[in-house]
Amino acid sequence: MGNKLWSILFGVVMLGCAIGFGIAPWMGWWMPTGISSHAHDVDFLFDIILYITAFFFFLTEGILVYFMWQYTGEDGKRPSAATAEQPSFLKPLAGLLNNQHKVEMAWTLVPAAILIYIAVAQVDTWANIKYESRKQHTESKTGASLQVAISARQFEWRMRYPSVERYTKWQKEKSDPKWAFESFGKVPQSDDVYTVNELHIYQDHQVVIYLTTRDVIHSFNVPTFRVKQDALPGKMIPVWFITKKDPKEPTKPYECWNTIWDPDKKRYVDGINPATGKVDVDADGNPTKKFIYDIPCAELCGWGHYRMVGRVFVHKDQDDFLKWLGHAEADNHLRTSDR
Amino acid sequence: MKRSSRPIMAALSGLLLSLVGCNHDQFPSYSLSLKYPLRQDPILMKLPAELGDERYDPDTPGQFPLMHFDDILKPGNPLEPKAKEIKDKEILRDPTKLSTKEKNELEAALEEIFGTPAIPMVNAQVAGLDAKTIEILKIDNDTLAKGSTRYRVHCLHCHGVAGDGRGPTARWINPHPRDFRSGLFKFQSVNQIDSKPGEKIEHKNGTRPPARADLIRTLRNGLEGTAMPSFALLEDKELEWIVSYVIHLSIRGQVERDLLKSSSFAYDAKKDTLSFHVDPEDEEAPPTIAAAVKAQTQYTAEKSYRALRAPAEDRSWLFSQKPELAIHPEPYPAEFADEGELAASRLRGKYLFTGDETKYKGAKNANCVSCHVDFGRQAKFRFDEWATLVRPNNFTAGTFRGGRRPVDMYYRIHSGINGSGMTNFGGALKGKEIWDIINFVSALPYPAMQKQVGIVAN
Numbered sequence: 050m051g052n053k054l055w056s057i058l059f060g061v062v063m064l065g066c067a068i069g070f071g072i073a074p075w076m077g078w079w080m081p082t083g084i085s086s087h088a089h090d091v092d093f094l095f096d097i098i099l100y101i102t103a104f105f106f107f108l109t110e111g112i113l114v115y116f117m118w119q120y121t122g123e124d125g126k127r128p129s130a131a132t133a134e135q136p137s138f139l140k141p142l143a144g145l146l147n148n149q150h151k152v153e154m155a156w157t158l159v160p161a162a163i164l165i166y167i168a169v170a171q172v173d174t175w176a177n178i179k180y181e182s183r184k185q186h187t188e189s190k191t192g193a194s195l196q197v198a199i200s201a202r203q204f205e206w207r208m209r210y211p212s213v214e215r216y217t218k219w220q221k222e223k224s225d226p227k228w229a230f231e232s233f234g235k236v237p238q239s240d241d242v243y244t245v246n247e248l249h250i251y252q253d254h255q256v257v258i259y260l261t262t263r264d265v266i267h268s269f270n271v272p273t274f275r276v277k278q279d280a281l282p283g284k285m286i287p288v289w290f291i292t293k294k295d296p297k298e299p300t301k302p303y304e305c306w307n308t309i310w311d312p313d314k315k316r317y318v319d320g321i322n323p324a325t326g327k328v329d330v331d332a333d334g335n336p337t338k339k340f341i342y343d344i345p346c347a348e349l350c351g352w353g354h355y356r357m358v359g360r361v362f363v364h365k366d367q368d369d370f371l372k373w374l375g376h377a378e379a380d381n382h383l384r385t386s387d388r
Numbered sequence: 389m390k391r392s393s394r395p396i397m398a399a400l401s402g403l404l405l406s407l408v409g410c411n412h413d414q415f416p417s418y419s420l421s422l423k424y425p426l427r428q429d430p431i432l433m434k435l436p437a438e439l440g441d442e443r444y445d446p447d448t449p450g451q452f453p454l455m456h457f458d459d460i461l462k463p464g465n466p467l468e469p470k471a472k473e474i475k476d477k478e479i480l481r482d483p484t485k486l487s488t489k490e491k492n493e494l495e496a497a498l499e500e501i502f503g504t505p506a507i508p509m510v511n512a513q514v515a516g517l518d519a520k521t522i523e524i525l526k527i528d529n530d531t532l533a534k535g536s537t538r539y540r541v542h543c544l545h546c547h548g549v550a551g552d553g554r555g556p557t558a559r560w561i562n563p564h565p566r567d568f569r570s571g572l573f574k575f576q577s578v579n580q581i582d583s584k585p586g587e588k589i590e591h592k593n594g595t596r597p598p599a600r601a602d603l604i605r606t607l608r609n610g611l612e613g614t615a616m617p618s619f620a621l622l623e624d625k626e627l628e629w630i631v632s633y634v635i636h637l638s639i640r641g642q643v644e645r646d647l648l649k650s651s652s653f654a655y656d657a658k659k660d661t662l663s664f665h666v667d668p669e670d671e672e673a674p675p676t677i678a679a680a681v682k683a684q685t686q687y688t689a690e691k692s693y694r695a696l697r698a699p700a701e702d703r704s705w706l707f708s709q710k711p712e713l714a715i716h717p718e719p720y721p722a723e724f725a726d727e728g729e730l731a732a733s734r735l736r737g738k739y740l741f742t743g744d745e746t747k748y749k750g751a752k753n754a755n756c757v758s759c760h761v762d763f764g765r766q767a768k769f770r771f772d773e774w775a776t777l778v779r780p781n782n783f784t785a786g787t788f789r790g791g792r793r794p795v796d797m798y799y800r801i802h803s804g805i806n807g808s809g810m811t812n813f814g815g816a817l818k819g820k821e822i823w824d825i826i827n828f829v830s831a832l833p834y835p836a837m838q839k840q841v842g843i844v845a846n
Contacts (some may be wrong), residue, residue: 205610205617233664237786239834245609245618314624352545358621383795383821384720388577388601388709 052124056117065112070103081339084305086291090174092275097170101163156354178276181289193219194255194289195232195370197248201260201267201280204212204353206344207244212240213374220367234259234285242378248344249317249373251364252306258288270347271361277347293365307340308362310372317373319362416539418505424550424640426495427569430457430480431649432775436809438479439775440470442768446777451561455776457482462546467779478655480775483648485655485662490677493664494644497681502640505540505549508532510636515685521706526600526632526691527639535633538626542619543634551637553774561615568634569641571595571688572807573612573705575790576602578708580803581814582689594804597708603631605791613787618701635705643684652680695727717798718819730827734841737828740821753816754825759809763832763843773807780810786833797826823825 073079083092195216198209211219211233250256261271262280269288270277278288292305304323311318320341322329329337344359364370400580432439443466447453453466460474462468467474474480486494503509510527512519522528539547546565548555551566566573572595580594608625610618619627647653652674654665664680667673674680690706707713723729739748741763743755761767761802764782772778781788790796790805801822813822831837 125478145611203615203617203763207612236836237834238832239837243792246620340398353617356542356617381793383793384717384798386713386716387605387793388599388793 052121060114088275158253194257198259201265204357208244208361210242246359249362251370253293260286268348273342306365427483436771439771442770489756493677497678531632535629539633571642573598574805594806614682647684736829737824761791783832
């Protein structure tokens with residue numbers, strides 16, 4: 050019996066995986082609802098690859114566990130092919146599995162076909178996420194995109210925004226190339242607005258982030274938006290997305306804002322449930338993290354990697370965003386005592 | 389089960405247990421047996437300038453100029469060429485030269501008032517402090533206990549158990565993490581010049597501790613260009629607790645440092661020992677180490693009670709919390725809204741910065757360029773009050789450690805940056821002149837504006 054231990058262990062692990070897989074959606078272990086323009090495509094690819102790998106995992110793991118159980122050796126004895134007894138249901142297959150060119154072709158070609166399918170299926174998504182952002186954003190469908198320069202550093206995100214005046218000017222002069230990459234991303238201006246660890250954007254509007262790092266490699270990761278991009282030293286990498294839409298029903302309007310002005314704290318707070326307009330709470334009345342959109346660094350960047358987390362504040366509309374930007378700008382250019 | 393598989397099974401079950409997750413306390417406290425270590429590193433007795441000339445190179449990564457007194461004898465240490473002078477003139481004082489008996493006495497006296505990392509306190513009864521002091525500084529036992537656990541998780545690895553700025557990661561970070569034990573904090577809004585309105589103090593280097601609001605601001609925003617990150621995502625009350633604990637560490641360190649530095653301790657060069665000493669001519673001199681610690685605690689936390697003999701100036705933590713001691717900048721001149729006036733202001737700022745008397749009368753009062761050589765582009769490293777190497781800011785780089793808001797710059801020009809060598813100009817300059825300098829400096833990081841103010845672009 051003792052020698053069956055390993056097959057039992059592997060079987061338990063497989064069973065654990067299957068149970069985990071099954072109950073994940075109800076335990077809140079699944080990815081948060083994606084709320085950006087990329088979410089639908091990324092989730093589609095993620096699901097396909099997950100189901101393919103899950104299928105093969107359970108297939109091969111099942112066979113492994115079965116054979117380990119069936120052909121358990123005895124202490125001190127070498128198992129030999131002659132003494133191994135084939136299970137009865139495999140007997141018809143015995144001739145098929147031994148030295149068969151066609152079968153070998155099949156298990157080469159089927160995975161190859163799957164890989165080629167994945168490679169082709171992801172082309173559009175990849176191009177949309179990675180190359181779209183490199184265009185001059187004169188063609189944005191949502192008006193002049195909101196541009197934010199984010200500079201990663203051990204162990205925080207520092208954001209730089211255009212001033213209210215400049216941003217509203219961009220919105221009016223849609224064809225003005227000055228608000229493109231060259232004028233904002235690369236060259237800081239004296240009226241820029243700086244924040245730390247707080248990325249403010251608004252719904253249904255294109256955001257372009259110019260990502261840089263001041264020291265080591267970091268990775269800008271917003272799981273809720275299905276956005277992830279490494280920040281490499283010496284490079285400025287554009288990242289774009291639009292927050293909107295329930296990925297399951299892309300045509301239906303979907304509220305995904307999560308921040309309002311808190312008159313007590315005298316600043317914007319996030320974690321707001323757009324359906325109620327209040328901080329989202331669970332059945333016991335404790336605040337949940339459902340509407341808190343973290344920006345965890347996704348590249349091990351040093352001892353403080355664990356605490357390199359920012360937050361995304363999604364405003365309801367442009368007016369609310371500009372109201373915040375106005376507050377931030379006034380604070381950034383404060384000329385009276387702050388005490 | 390085979391014997392060889394037992395450890396594997398044990399490890400696996402351990403792993404499974406950890407996945408299931410026991411309810412760990414997220415902020416465990418220190419071990420009860422841990423004590424605050426007595427100060428080991430040398431104390432700077434004189435002005436940092438005595439430590440040596442300016443230099444172009446910072447200290448090498450992994451090096452802390454002064455972990456132990458003997459470090460100055462090591463080749464490659466920036467202080468090594470001056471080792472003999474440092475010893476002869478007693479520029480540095482080595483606290484490890486105390487006898488074991490006196491060390492124990494000092495440790496016991498400090499522990500009686502300040503407790504241990506697991507049970508931190510500022511014992512008002514023992515130290516003879518007013519209850520109001522504890523309330524205003526928010527250093528009651530409950531707050532400190534909470535602050536201690538947060539400090540252990542978020543701050544300790546850089547700032548150290550005793551707030552000495554010598555945690556495990558500290559030596560690899562440049563600028564090195566702040567050592568709280570001198571009570572000097574660089575970025576703050578406390579007026580370092582006036583004691584009462586109209587009554588100026590005649591010195592250039594501020595020594596007043598910061599207000600709580602200043603420490604909160606630093607925690608929330610981090611210090612750009614240093615390794616101090618933003619802690620904005622912690623809850624407001626957690627930031628308050630941490631600040632309370634930092635004040636506790638700072639007062640403890642200050643008491644220890646100032647006492648060892650004071651005339652209550654004397655260094656005997658022949659025997660190479662440091663010992664407690666009661667000045668027979670001083671009637672108020674504390675007779676024991678415990679009494680001296682008590683008096684010093686009152687002085688540091690509450691008032692110019694005695695010790696150090698500087699009654700004209702109150703540099704206690706309590707005094708710094710007074711709202712009337714906050715710097716209130718002179719109103720920003722309304723005419724600067726006009727582009728032409730703003731350009732003129734920037735130009736005046738430039739003359740003040742460069743100390744150009746021919747263009748602007750009284751420009752020598754500012755003369756920023758004497759330290760910020762070439763607008764900081766060629767500034768040299770020099771020693772600060774913590775005996776680490778620092779450099780005046782390069783304004784063309786666009787990094788402002790103490791904050792980039794104009795009001796932050798006003799605070800720094802008005803009252804200086806404590807401990808760094810940046811002196812205060814609030815007495816020598818008028819409010820409008822400070823705004824001129826700020827307008828000029830704010831233009832320096834931007835190449836297009838560099839041309840406007842007529843300096844050679846980067």
